[in-house]
Amino acid sequence: MKNSSRRGFMGKAFGAVAGVGAVASLYAMKKSWDPLPSVKAAGFTTLDMSAYKDNELVTEKWRGKPIFVLKYTPEMIASMTEKQKGRSIKIGDSYYLVNLGLCTHLGCIPGYNPDEKSFLCACHGGQYDFSGDVTKAPPPRGLDIPPFKIDGMKLVLGEEGPEYKKMKESGVTL
Amino acid sequence: MKNKEPLILAVVVAFTLITYYLVEPFAHSQMHKHFESEGFAYKDLPALTQKGDAARGKELVTGAAACTGCHAISKEGFAAAMDPATAAASYGVNPPDLSNAGAVYSENFLADLIVNPAHALKVEHKFDINKGQMHPMVPFYGAGGDINQEVADIIAYLKSIAVKGEALTPEIAYETACGRCHANHYAGWTQIGEKPHFKRKQDELTFEMNLANYQDALTKYMGKLPPDLSIYIRSRGEHYIKTFVENPQNYLPGTAMPRVGVNPEAAEKVIEYLEDSGDAKRHERESVGYKVMVFMLIFAVFAFLWKKEVWRDLH
Amino acid sequence: MAHFTKATSVHDWLNQRLGIDTVRRVMATEYWIPKNINFLWAMGMVLAITFGLLLVSGIFLLMYYQPNVATAFDSVNYTIMKEVEFGWLWRHIHGVAASVVFLIIYIHMFTGIYYGSYKKGREMIWISGMLLFVAFSAEAFSGYMLPWGQMSYWAGMVITNLFAGGSLHADGLVEWIRGDYVPAQAFLNRFFMLHVLLIPLAILGLIGLHFGALRIPHVNNQDGEEIDFDAESKKYLAGDKAGSKVIRFANDFMSKDMMVVGIYLVFFFYLVFFHYDFAMDPVNFDPADGLKTPAHIYPEWYFLWSYEILRPFSTDVGLMAFGFAQVIFMLLPFLDRSPNALPASRRGLFKFWFWAMLIDMIVLTAMGKVPPIEPFGTIGFYAALTFISLWILLPIITMFEKKV
Numbered sequence: 001m002k003n004s005s006r007r008g009f010m011g012k013a014f015g016a017v018a019g020v021g022a023v024a025s026l027y028a029m030k031k032s033w034d035p036l037p038s039v040k041a042a043g044f045t046t047l048d049m050s051a052y053k054d055n056e057l058v059t060e061k062w063r064g065k066p067i068f069v070l071k072y073t074p075e076m077i078a079s080m081t082e083k084q085k086g087r088s089i090k091i092g093d094s095y096y097l098v099n100l101g102l103c104t105h106l107g108c109i110p111g112y113n114p115d116e117k118s119f120l121c122a123c124h125g126g127q128y129d130f131s132g133d134v135t136k137a138p139p140p141r142g143l144d145i146p147p148f149k150i151d152g153m154k155l156v157l158g159e160e161g162p163e164y165k166k167m168k169e170s171g172v173t174l
Numbered sequence: 175m176k177n178k179e180p181l182i183l184a185v186v187v188a189f190t191l192i193t194y195y196l197v198e199p200f201a202h203s204q205m206h207k208h209f210e211s212e213g214f215a216y217k218d219l220p221a222l223t224q225k226g227d228a229a230r231g232k233e234l235v236t237g238a239a240a241c242t243g244c245h246a247i248s249k250e251g252f253a254a255a256m257d258p259a260t261a262a263a264s265y266g267v268n269p270p271d272l273s274n275a276g277a278v279y280s281e282n283f284l285a286d287l288i289v290n291p292a293h294a295l296k297v298e299h300k301f302d303i304n305k306g307q308m309h310p311m312v313p314f315y316g317a318g319g320d321i322n323q324e325v326a327d328i329i330a331y332l333k334s335i336a337v338k339g340e341a342l343t344p345e346i347a348y349e350t351a352c353g354r355c356h357a358n359h360y361a362g363w364t365q366i367g368e369k370p371h372f373k374r375k376q377d378e379l380t381f382e383m384n385l386a387n388y389q390d391a392l393t394k395y396m397g398k399l400p401p402d403l404s405i406y407i408r409s410r411g412e413h414y415i416k417t418f419v420e421n422p423q424n425y426l427p428g429t430a431m432p433r434v435g436v437n438p439e440a441a442e443k444v445i446e447y448l449e450d451s452g453d454a455k456r457h458e459r460e461s462v463g464y465k466v467m468v469f470m471l472i473f474a475v476f477a478f479l480w481k482k483e484v485w486r487d488l489h
Numbered sequence: 490m491a492h493f494t495k496a497t498s499v500h501d502w503l504n505q506r507l508g509i510d511t512v513r514r515v516m517a518t519e520y521w522i523p524k525n526i527n528f529l530w531a532m533g534m535v536l537a538i539t540f541g542l543l544l545v546s547g548i549f550l551l552m553y554y555q556p557n558v559a560t561a562f563d564s565v566n567y568t569i570m571k572e573v574e575f576g577w578l579w580r581h582i583h584g585v586a587a588s589v590v591f592l593i594i595y596i597h598m599f600t601g602i603y604y605g606s607y608k609k610g611r612e613m614i615w616i617s618g619m620l621l622f623v624a625f626s627a628e629a630f631s632g633y634m635l636p637w638g639q640m641s642y643w644a645g646m647v648i649t650n651l652f653a654g655g656s657l658h659a660d661g662l663v664e665w666i667r668g669d670y671v672p673a674q675a676f677l678n679r680f681f682m683l684h685v686l687l688i689p690l691a692i693l694g695l696i697g698l699h700f701g702a703l704r705i706p707h708v709n710n711q712d713g714e715e716i717d718f719d720a721e722s723k724k725y726l727a728g729d730k731a732g733s734k735v736i737r738f739a740n741d742f743m744s745k746d747m748m749v750v751g752i753y754l755v756f757f758f759y760l761v762f763f764h765y766d767f768a769m770d771p772v773n774f775d776p777a778d779g780l781k782t783p784a785h786i787y788p789e790w791y792f793l794w795s796y797e798i799l800r801p802f803s804t805d806v807g808l809m810a811f812g813f814a815q816v817i818f819m820l821l822p823f824l825d826r827s828p829n830a831l832p833a834s835r836r837g838l839f840k841f842w843f844w845a846m847l848i849d850m851i852v853l854t855a856m857g858k859v860p861p862i863e864p865f866g867t868i869g870f871y872a873a874l875t876f877i878s879l880w881i882l883l884p885i886i887t888m889f890e891k892k893v
Binding site: 178179182183186189190192193194196197198200201204205360404405408409410411452453454455458459460462463466467470471473474475476477478480481483484485487488489 | 524527528529566567570571577578581592596711730731736740741744745747748750751752754755758759761762763767769771772773774775784785787790793847851854855858859860865
Binding site: 024 | 469476479482483484
């Protein structure tokens with residue numbers, strides 16, 4: 001009896017060793033699925049913020065997704081509420097909306113109406129104000145803000161600067 | 175019953191090793207010439223005996239010897255007279271920037287090169303003065319004094335401005351010694367420098383056009399476009415590259431590739447550059463390799479113990 | 490209709506539906522293997538493990554490989570080797586396993602020849618095994634095309650040219666195989682398809698057939714002894730494990746298999762990490778160039794013996810000799826006329842035939858790689874003649890073999 005339990009032990013021990021090898025190879029397999037370094041390196045987009053015109057929506061591309069950039073007019077700046085200001089990015093003396101251009105409801109791309117200074121998502125009728133804050137359901141929250149870092153008059157998308165971290169902490173964006 | 179397994183194993187291993195020996199070391203010894211490295215000493219060239227004066231050398235390089243007429247020394251503020259493509263169109267090849275020549279090339283090689291380029295470069299079969307074929311680099315005929323002393327001064331100057339010791343990076347070594355003829359697209363290098371990231375299509379096309387023109391001139395000069403060296407470390411191996419660079423005529427008699435004259439330290443840096451471009455994961459391969467080997471040994475030991483347990487009752 | 494009862498455990502639930510106990514019994518615990526065997530009998534398991542390594546590493550290479558003449562080379566040598574995490578590992582495992590699998594196949598084959606394991610009801614094991622050899626050869630060749638280096642291109646050129654049939658000038662057939670006048674995009678694409686789908690499917694099917702063919706005649710043993718598997722297995726089950734001539738496949742035989750596999754994997758991974766050039770030819774790290782043949786071209790080592798049978802003769806004779814070499818091993822069970830199914834050491838002249846064949850194939854292998862200069866040309870020529878002569882002699886010497 002003693003013998004057979006010891007035999008069972010060796011079989012289990014061998015199985016355990018083989019299992020360790022299998023798990024280690026799973027690690028290598030997992031890493032092989034990771035995005036390539038070239039993909040990650042391309043995950044940063046630098047925008048020259050001095051090139052944008054007042055109240056003219058420009059759609060940039062970052063990590064394959066549309067990014068809305070809107071420079072506010074002086075009137076828009078004057079009319080900003082605290083909440084809208086909290087969602088906007090100040091570069092130099094200007095304020096900008098820099099948002100992920102995908103409706104937070106189901107991911108359609110909303111359109112901008114410069115006269116009304118608001119966004120309308122044609123898919124399910126969601127609306128946002130010029131700062132990207134939701135004004136009409138179904139979207140559950142305002143447009144998301146991509147990670148950004150302010151670098152003089154330039155904005156680097158993909159890096160997390162202190163302004164972005166503050167927005168994230170205060171719950172302005174996810 | 176006698177256990178025949180050790181004998182059988184010995185037979186299997188012996189036949190395997192014989193076959194391996196025949197198809198690998200033996201066959202390759204029959205296919206390729208073998209040369210031993212001479213450690214980048216260039217023993218056919220006399221050693222530099224005189225001590226140079228860098229200040230005198232500077233006067234010569236920028237004055238009497240007129241090096242800066244063709245060569246840039248960007249470190250010292252001497253810009254190239256022409257852009258690479260134009261220079262290649264006029265000379266066949268872009269005259270090298272001498273900023274780090276003192277760190278990359280051997281002294282005795284430089285000394286010979288300055289007074290007799292085709293000899294130092296071992297391309298006299300291509301540039302035979304008797305047939306009126308001049309090497310594009312004009313030899314230095316002396317500035318009126320002791321020419322050997324003057325050459326020593328020039329070299330002292332080149333060494334004084336060049337990077338020292340560990341500041342000689344693989345990039346500097348490769349770009350100085352190889353990069354004007356050999357692209358390395360796995361490292362992002364073209365013969366006219368690293369290709370920048372262009373935003374405008376026109377700028378990119380202009381760059382491509384310059385590169386194509388440069389390569390055309392180079393092809394005319396060398397007879398064929400020198401190969402891209404991206405993974406030469408895997409296709410040729412370190413030993414071949416080193417002995418080839420020491421004297422290209424060894425392997426390819428009559429080749430247009432000049433002897434490059436790199437010193438031992440620069441040669442190591444060039445190899446490191448080629449390893450980084452063509453065998454980037456070599457360190458990871460080794461460290462993972464040792465771990466896997468240790469694991470497999472443990473695996474084999476446990477398999478053996480398991481077998482022993484299971485078979486105890488069977489015998 | 491089957492009657493199902495409320496399951497008492499997950500095991501019982503599965504057992505009622507899938508009969509896992511029966512499967513386990515039939516496939517493992519009461520699949521009887523002779524006890525009188527040596528480590529050479531573990532080569533089947535070693536091959537299965539190596540095939541598994543090829544399959545897994547291949548899956549990861551397939552995720553990043555691009556079958557396009559413009560990008561294939563860089564997708565392998567840049568993307569997989571430099572960019573993908575552990576991409577180099579998959580490639581090294583794949584390349585080394587592709588070479589080592591043939592070493593094991595040859596050991597497995599010569600084990601079968603030595604112990605007469607292709608005779609007396611085991612013919613289908615041999616034939617299905619040889620079909621696997623052909624399928625593995627095709628798999629190796631098609632895979633060799635994919636990195637699209639110099640050796641890929643020129644091997645593709647030379648091997649497809651064989652199909653012109655020498656003086657038959659079947660150039661149309663060659664172009665049909667390539668889908669072009671030279672190996673180009675269509676060629677690369679179709680060989681990619683063959684390598685990752687059609688031939689692997691055939692291999693999986695043939696492995697099934699090979700295992701199935703073992704079932705009825707059972708595994709041979711070291712002395713060619715005919716074993717009464719029913720009686721011996723009863724003895725085992727009755728508790729006389731030491732006296733029985735048979736053992737269970739699992740765990741008895743399996744534990745020995747795993748011991749051999751363990752030792753093999755140490756050797757295998759040593760090659761993968763520290764000694765891979767023999768399997769990943771440096772010349773193939775030069776991109777394909779249709780206007781420049783490498784100074785020396787040669788197939789991978791496992792094809793050298795048949796390549797050398799082609800080389801010393803004029804085109805037509807060479808092709809015929811090559812064709813002969815490709816099919817002749819398949820016919821071994823029928824060319825061996827001896828009534829004995831015994832180890833070669835106990836079979837008179839066949840003993841000498843076996844060692845002569847083995848050594849001759851090694852000589853052919855060596856001569857297939859060296860440049861075709863003297864004295865290698867002459868040695869290769871006589872080795873090729875010896876190969877053909879040995880096969881012609883085989884039926885004659887075995888016919889006169891006395892029944893032992």
